[in-house]
Every structure is written in structure tokens, then in C-alpha cells.
Amino acid sequence: MELRLQKLIAGTGLASRRKAEMLISAGRVSVNGKVVTELGTKVDPARDHVKVDGKHLTAAQPFVYLLLNKPKHVMSTLDDPGGRPTVKDFLRGVSVRVFPVGRLDFDSEGLMLLTNNGELAQALLHPRYHVPKTYLIKVKGVLTDEEIRELERGVKLEDGMTGPAQVKKISKAQANSWLEITIREGRKHQVKRMLESVGHPVIRLTRVKMGPLSLGRLGSGEFRFLTDREANALRELVEERVEMVERGEQPSSRPKRPVRREGWARPKKAKVA
Ligand code: URA
Numbered sequence: 001m002e003l004r005l006q007k008l009i010a011g012t013g014l015a016s017r018r019k020a021e022m023l024i025s026a027g028r029v030s031v032n033g034k035v036v037t038e039l040g041t042k043v044d045p046a047r048d049h050v051k052v053d054g055k056h057l058t059a060a061q062p063f064v065y066l067l068l069n070k071p072k073h074v075m076s077t078l079d080d081p082g083g084r085p086t087v088k089d090f091l092r093g094v095s096v097r098v099f100p101v102g103r104l105d106f107d108s109e110g111l112m113l114l115t116n117n118g119e120l121a122q123a124l125l126h127p128r129y130h131v132p133k134t135y136l137i138k139v140k141g142v143l144t145d146e147e148i149r150e151l152e153r154g155v156k157l158e159d160g161m162t163g164p165a166q167v168k169k170i171s172k173a174q175a176n177s178w179l180e181i182t183i184r185e186g187r188k189h190q191v192k193r194m195l196e197s198v199g200h201p202v203i204r205l206t207r208v209k210m211g212p213l214s215l216g217r218l219g220s221g222e223f224r225f226l227t228d229r230e231a232n233a234l235r236e237l238v239e240e241r242v243e244m245v246e247r248g249e250q251p252s253s254r255p256k257r258p259v260r261r262e263g264w265a266r267p268k269k270a271k272v273a
Helices: 005-011 017-025 118-125 145-153 190-197 228-246
Strands: 029-031 050-052 065-070 109-115 133-140 166-172 176-183 202-210 223-225
Touching (some): 005 228, 017 228, 065 228, 109 118, 118 228, 133 190, 176 202, 190 202
Antiparallel strands (some): 065 223, 133 202, 166 176
16 A cells, blocks of 8 residues: 555654654655655555665554553552552553553543653653643632632742643532643642642542643543554654754743633533542
8 A cells, every 4th residue: 555655654653744754855765775855755665665864664663652541549550569450451452562651640540641662752751841731630629819820830849849830720619629730840749739739639630631642532441542643743742842952942831822711610510520
């Protein structure tokens, strides 16, 4: 089956589609021994010999990306010396060895990315690249606008000030409220400690987004493979941030758009019961 050259290169996990196009335009890709710079060139992976920087493309490792909805009371590691359930127990039928990208607390739930692409995992976790992560949280009590502003500016924790956060009100009842908080760091128990510092302990925490990935309707304990589009978006995000750092620019730790603070909705509108 014939494919566009850039799609074939991106499909191996070597680069995003954008980067694959750059490699082709820069004359770093050859097909059957001839340098190809035309972007739409069609190739048949079963018949054509494609090389990038002189290396056979088939030598590239096929990367696998999974998104798991980690249930509560499951370790986000692959093993637990204490014998507690781990994310590995939920990956039945996955024969490739994949590793979790980052952690969620034992009692936290939601989006976990697992992959065998170590370089991408490291870049996603590196605090320097400020990859946003969004959590839906249920907290004790109802935050005032001033407490929300404090979280947005950054709060003082024992390991230093937190960066700016984005906070969205979801719903409130008398005793508890639901919020969505987006942070660009990944310190241990960070969201819980931030909310504790403004006097509203977290009762429930679900990660719903990480960079371009969303948990969507994936059931608790279920996993799925990322779509081509999602894997490509992840690679692009990482490449963009690595390139920025290489140019000496700092990827922003601030939300892109100004935060719009909306009112509280009624409790029944919370997305997670
Ligand atoms: N912040 C926390 O406090 N816990 C998590 O599991 C993730 C983010």
C-alpha cells in the first residue's frame, strides 16, 4: 500500500509529520538510493527502501502509545513490592513493554499515558517544557474568588512557589465544590498541597488532560491506543518545546489565553459523580 513519505516517517515514531516534512525538504531522506525533496512523494513500505540521514527507516523502533484511565487505589507503577494492584494489571493483551509517563497518587484517578518511547516520555515530564496537565477535583468547602486568584498566581509550598495555574469553577454544594485546575509542573502531590495551602483539602482528583490528550469517555480501568493524530500532536508538542529551548527561549509557564473566571454551576453539572 502506498503512503505519503512524510506519513510513513511519522508512523515509525521517528518524528512528527511536521518534522518529517522538514527532513524531506532538507534533503535528508532518500528513497531507493535517491534523495527525495518533494513532499507528496508516494512510497510503498513493502517495496521501497527509505533512509533518513542514511539510516534505514525499518530500523526505527515502532513506538506504542496507550492512554489508560487509572482507577483509584491502583499504583501508577508497573510493580509494587507491597502487592497492591498496579497499572500493569489493566493492560491485558498488550505484548509491548510500555512505561507510565509520570505518576498519579494511589488514590487519584484518570489519564495516564504509557509508552515505549523513552525520549518522548522524558521530554513530557521535564519541568522545563511546561506541559499542561488538567485535573478535575472535588474539594472540601467552596473557594472564594481571592483563594482562586492565589492559586492562579502561585502559592508557597515547602519546596517553593508554584507556577501560575488556571482554575475553572465547575460546581458547588454547601460542603464541597468541584474545580478544574491546570498546572504546568509535576511536583509530588502538587495539586493536593496547593489546595491544602488555601484551606480546601482535595477529596477526589481525576486527571482529565495532558498536553493534547483528553480522557474523554474512557471508562475507569479501560485503555486505548492513541490515534495517529494524537501521537502526532504529542510528538509536535515535544519537538516544538525542545526546539524553543535549543533556541534559548523559555516555553511559557503561563496559560495562553487570559483566564475567564465563570460563576459556579449547580452541583449536578459536575462531570464526575
Ligand atoms: N497532584 C496530586 O496532588 N496528586 C496527583 O495524583 C496528581 C497531581
